[in-house]
Amino acid sequence: MDAALLSLPIRNVISFNDPRMVSTTQAIAANLDAGNWLPFRYLPQESPDGLPGGEGAFLLCSFWLVDNLAGQGRLDEAHELYESLCSHANPLGLLPEQIHPDTGEFLDNFPQAFSHVGVLASGLRLLKAQRRNAAHS
Numbered sequence: 043m044d045a046a047l048l049s050l051p052i053r054n055v056i057s058f059n060d061p062r063m064v065s066t067t068q069a070i071a072a073n074l075d076a077g078n079w080l081p082f083r084y085l086p087q088e089s090p091d092g093l094p095g096g097e098g099a100f101l102l103c104s105f106w107l108v109d110n111l112a113g114q115g116r117l118d119e120a121h122e123l124y125e126s127l128c129s130h131a132n133p134l135g136l137l138p139e140q141i142h143p144d145t146g147e148f149l150d151n152f153p154q155a156f157s158h159v160g161v162l163a164s165g166l167r168l169l170k171a172q173r174r175n176a177a178h179s
Contacts, residue, residue, distance in 0.1 A: 058113025
């Protein structure tokens with residue numbers, strides 16, 4: 043299992059609300075949970091990558107989880123996760139590629155452009171979903 047599957051609806055391969063994507067989102071959230079609302083991209087012990095060291099929670103996948111929750115109408119959860127992710131930024135607003143889920147320590151590349159793309163894209167998707175929801179209420 044790989045949290046990169048969360049990017050499928052973003053790439054217009056499948057709808058956010060397709061039952062297969064809803065169940066994939068749920069499976070990733072349950073099986074790749076690193077704690078503190080952070081998913082691992084994959085579990086190296088189950089899918090060895092041959093790289094030394096452990097893995098942290100991959101932030102871009104976390105933002106893709108925000109996108110899926112928002113696209114599936116789970117706006118409260120999406121907003122809570124988004125706020126939690128943004129709270130990890132350093133005082134300059136910068137994010138790393140990965141975060142240690144227990145300590146919050148920044149891991150790997152810093153700053154990481156993909157994480158910042160996630161902040162912007164997920165923030166916009168969440169805002170649009172909230173506006174659509176308000177318009178239909």
